[in-house]
Amino acid sequence: MFLPPVLVLISILVIMFGGQFLQIDYQINSLVSAVVAGCISFFMAKLHGRPDDNQQVESVNYNQYGENIAASTSRIAIGGANVSHFTDKLTSMFKRQVEHTQQIAGRVEVLESGNQELLNAAQHAQKSIEQSDKETNRSNELLQEAMQQQTSLNEQISVSTESLGNLKIKADSIGHIVTTINQLADQTNMLALNAAIEAARAGEQGRGFAVVADEVRELAKKTTDATRSIETVLEEIS
Numbered sequence: 180m181f182l183p184p185v186l187v188l189i190s191i192l193v194i195m196f197g198g199q200f201l202q203i204d205y206q207i208n209s210l211v212s213a214v215v216a217g218c219i220s221f222f223m224a225k226l227h228g229r230p231d232d233n234q235q236v237e238s239v240n241y242n243q244y245g246e247n248i249a250a251s252t253s254r255i256a257i258g259g260a261n262v263s264h265f266t267d268k269l270t271s272m273f274k275r276q277v278e279h280t281q282q283i284a285g286r287v288e289v290l291e292s293g294n295q296e297l298l299n300a301a302q303h304a305q306k307s308i309e310q311s312d313k314e315t316n317r318s319n320e321l322l323q324e325a326m327q328q329q330t331s332l333n334e335q336i337s338v339s340t341e342s343l344g345n346l347k348i349k350a351d352s353i354g355h356i357v358t359t360i361n362q363l364a365d366q367t368n369m370l371a372l373n374a375a376i377e378a379a380r381a382g383e384q385g386r387g388f389a390v391v392a393d394e395v396r397e398l399a400k401k402t403t404d405a406t407r408s409i410e411t412v413l414e415e416i417s
Contacts (some may be wrong), residue, residue: 350413357406357413364402371396 371392378389 188193350416354413355411357409361403361406364399364406367402368396368399371399 374395375389376383376391378392381388
């Protein structure tokens with residue numbers, strides 16, 4: 180994930196400092212070539228026994244080679260110092276890059292952890308919403324059942340009210356009938372009383388008629404008691 184920035188950094192460093200490595204390598208090759216050439220010339224002079232003039236010339240050449248070697252050595256030392264500085268700088272840059280990469284990796288882990296927590300919270304919220312939907316649906320079902328029961332109850336109340344209205348009408352009719360019966364009972368009672376008076380006047384001959392009059396009066400009394408009971412019930416119904 181983090182390799183491309185590192186590769187880019189290495190490429191830039193190679194482009195920046197690659198020339199120094201090539202220069203140092205060239206100087207080392209030059210030094211080696213000079214030393215080899217000087218040594219070959221020296222041994223050839225010894226083998227062939229050159230004159231003193233030639234030896235003086237070779238001595239000059241040797242001195243020149245020595246100076247060249249010293250200059251090359253100095254340049255190599257400077258190049259080595261540059262390489263050491265470059266190596267230290269490269270190491271420091273790599274350390275910073277590694278630290279930066281580790282920091283980014285840590286931040287990614289934190290983000291992943293936060294994303295997991297958000298995902299867990301979202302899943303929990305989704306479950307809560309689903310549970311709430313179930314409870315809402317159940318509440319709606321119960322509400323529909325309650326409304327149906329209320330409708331049925333209203334219908335029953337309406338029927339009962341109508342029945343009570345009809346019952347009241349019938350009770351009123353019965354009340355009128357009871358009133359008529361009471362009136363008949365009162366009249367019967369009066370007739371029985373008159374019959375008893377007439378039987379008493381007739382003496383021995385009216386005794387049987389008096390017994391009948393008493394029975395009629397007793398029947399009238401029972402009729403009156405019964406009608407009163409009916410009136411009480413009708414009053415409770417009304």
